[in-house]
């Protein structure tokens with residue numbers, strides 16, 4: 001099956017319709033040869049409504065504060081392939097926040113995307129996605145080092161959601177020292193020089 005076929009099948013997937021109680025809307029983005037494969041947890045309600053990945057407060061922090069890149073660079077499909085454990089917004093949890101991403105989506109689609117996308121660098125976003133891809137390692141350890149995944153380097157990020165404020169308060173060194181290292185790796189893969197930003 002070609003990469004194009006996989007993308008078409010993901011776009012048509014309605015496996016979680018009953019579980020969600022509404023029509024699933026797969027949101028993902030990129031090409032087979034995108035330089036960076038970014039793997040999040042699940043699209044937010046705003047991403048579900050707009051159909052544009054990372055078009056929410058979490059995305060703003062990720063793009064403008066951590067990577068310090070423009071939307072033009074971020075949404076260029078040559079640069080980023082954006083996927084997630086779940087490709088659809090999983091609905092709101094009655095106690096607040098979103099429902100967890102359905103694991104079945106990661107097993108069915110993400111595994112195939114990882115196999116087929118010819119990227120140079122992985123960026124894994126959030127503790128759930130990290131646990132799925134690195135089940136034996138502690139999240140704290142993963143965030144502060146470069147990790148091997150599928151024979152390539154993988155960066156693990158805490159979720160940039162404003163709801164994650166407690167983690168940032170208890171781990172100030174992440175934004176002070178680790179984010180500049182991560183930015184350098186991202187810029188390096190994308191071929192960005194300081195003078196271009």
Ligand code: SF4
Pocket residue numbers: 010013014015016017024025026086087088102104105106108109
């Ligand atoms: S979350 Fe994944 S498995 Fe569920 S409907 Fe969306 S694409 Fe299909």
